[in-house]
Amino acid sequence: MNNDDWYHNDDEHDDLMGNIHQRTEELYRILSWELDEDGFFTCPAIVLEDVVVFPHMISPVFLSDEASTLAIEAAQEENRTVIALYFDDDAPEDSRERFLSIGMDIAVGRILTLLGGEHSALVQGRRRVEIAEIVQIEPYYIVKVRPVNDSYRITRHLTAMMRTSRNLFERCVSLNENLPEEAHLFSINISDPGWLADMIATSLPLTIETRKHLLRLIHPADRLKAVNQILAEELEVLELEDEIQAQVKTEVDRSHREYYLREQMKAIQMELGEDDLWSQEIRGLAEKIQALNLPEAVSAQATRELQRLQQLPPLAPEVGIIRTYLDWIVELPWTETTEDNLDVLHVSRVLEKNHYGLKMAKDRILEYIAVRSLKPKRLHQPILCFVGPPGTGKTSLGKSIASALGRNFVRLSLGGVRDEAEIRGHRRTYIGAMPGRIIQTMRRSGTLNPLFMLDEIDKLGTDFRGDPSSALLEVLDPEQNDAFSDHYLEVDYDLSNVIFITTANTLGTIPPALLDRLEVIEFSGYIEDEKIKIAKRFLIPRQLEETGIDEEGVQFSEQALMKIIREYTFEAGVRNLEREVGRVLRKIARLKTEKKRFPKKITASAIRRFLGPQQFFETEAEGDDEAGVATALAWTENGGEIMPVEVLILDGKGNLQITGQIGEVMQESAQAALSYLKSRAEYLNIDGEIFENIDVHLHVPEGAIPKDGPSAGITIATALISAFTGRPSNHMVAMTGEITLRGRVLPVGGIREKVLAAHRVGLKKVIIPEKNAKDLEDIPKPVLKDVEIIPVKHMDEVLPIALHEATPNLKTTRRKNSG
Missing domain, CATH: 1.20.5 (Single alpha-helices involved in coiled-coils or other helix-helix interfaces)
Structure with a gap:
């Protein structure tokens, strides 16, 4: 930059300062309004929202509305001041008196137009005024005001307050870089206490509400007191900031010192031939x-x-x-693997030793080992899905498989996972980013070929953070999981050597695309005989060891275990059975520690003493043959149950009432069964006109329990036909199957559990759809010997088995309506 540039810049600065000085001089030439004989004057007014002007103070203001501009122009035509009005924040918006009672008489200089079209002007505060009346609103405000009387007498107390204000303000100026030193020098030369308070208030960074509060304080002593309080609070904050800045500077200086020392140490180590x-x-x-x-x-x-x-x-x-x-x-393990034990007999012995039953799952693992032993050119690791009720041994079987194969076992629970990043990881651009749970678990396994169990896959959630089940598609697809992509790693990771086993309680909530990649193995509920054997082989020895009485020779009789199973547990698995066995053994442990006698042989009669009153009451089979009643078989997550269906015929108008908390599908089955009955009325010797004069009430007991599904269709039809014909049903017969309008019997699910439920309550015959005959292979042979299974295709085959011929005493169940 040359000298000419310096002179040019100096000239611009001189012009700017001269312009400001000229505009300030103009403000002093503006006259104040003269008072009338009552001490009032009337003049234009403007509304200021973003700035509060105090007497003697000069400040720029922005004019955002046309009314303010018109008011200023009207005042300038007479070279007079205008009144600044301020909104009262506590007054309603639609109130005529929504302004503060105190305003400010101000002189306004020339109006300047800015680049954005807004207007600006320089103003000077003259005096506080009291708003007496708003004379005019449109096109601009005109108000009638009276200067406030702020007369005072200098006292020692007021002098002390002024000195305190100057001292506090001096300390604030010294600590706050935004307050110029000239502000303190100016305050020293002010002898008027009101002016001093207003000058300090103008200099400090106060809120509009605080400035309005100071504006309304008329007496100088009140203003000084408020200003001193503000100065004390501001000084406390400034001193704290100064202390923090000093600490930061100390830390920075220490960091610089450490940096220089490290650099020196590095240079010394390099000279000595050593590394840092x-x-x-x-x-x-x-x-x-x-x-x-x-x-x-x-x-x-x-x-x-x-x-x-x-x-x-x-x-x-x-x-x-x-x-x-x-x-x-x-x-992460990239190449480390464990060698599989491919001895089929060894694996079979381990699985049989650790688990009772579960034939399908064991056979599938043995088939996998047999294929591996033949060394095929291309081998896909199985993606298994164990599906069954809680407590049936899904997770523990996975541990046994890993132990039998000699692989490391790792487990990941997916219950409640809703974030896709939990599976695929976070991008490294995020703070605290980590790989997904798949990679974290592989790191924990330490090998490239562990047995990886994904628990509770049916309980994955979905929300705004993505769909974790979709992220699992790549993990559980043998065709693409050899190059699994984790967002954190940003490189492919090979999962093709991992045996994935997933567990679920139901398939209904698993997305179809994910379910298609899984080989489903169903875990049915255990029958009572199986539970007793599992308890003797696994549960009781484990609980004896955990309670510390394994050396006392405590034993459970089969009758005691049966009582626990039937009266104290209600489940398809054995988890609660083990819990109740543990309760009994803990009470025995207490008796032992208290030096009291305890039984070595736990009998059925002792169970009530240890476990208290019976907790579960199984639905009992009907005791007599009655008309209008039939027994259905239902499937639940805890196993099978019998479900009586009752029908009652009342005088009415042809309505069908269904009760017992029945779902939509089951209600449709009842409608279909009634329609079938009407279509076969002539064949069943039922007067067709009767349907218009009666109401049918169908009820399924235990109304607090929701029930749904089509499998009770033939049972409902049988109960309806029994009620209308008066033919009593055979109480030793239970049935399951969906019915069509033509009376065809369609297949249903859960046959094994349903037949076991019928056997448990002592029923002798079970009617099932013919297409479900294939499911009888899963039923234990002792059950098939005790229960006669009858497959049927049509309702015509059901009725001779389920219903007796009509008797003179039971011709109809039609009742007169008492209402």
């Missing part, structure tokens, strides 16, 4: 990466990140992110 700790750490990471024999793409990525790390200073923010990433690369 940072260099040793970098070299250690490089050696680990070199020794891992990583895949080519992974090795290239790790090398790039290591080079970035070498170029950064040790205290750089990115160092921790890169170092954590390299730690994950180094600690």
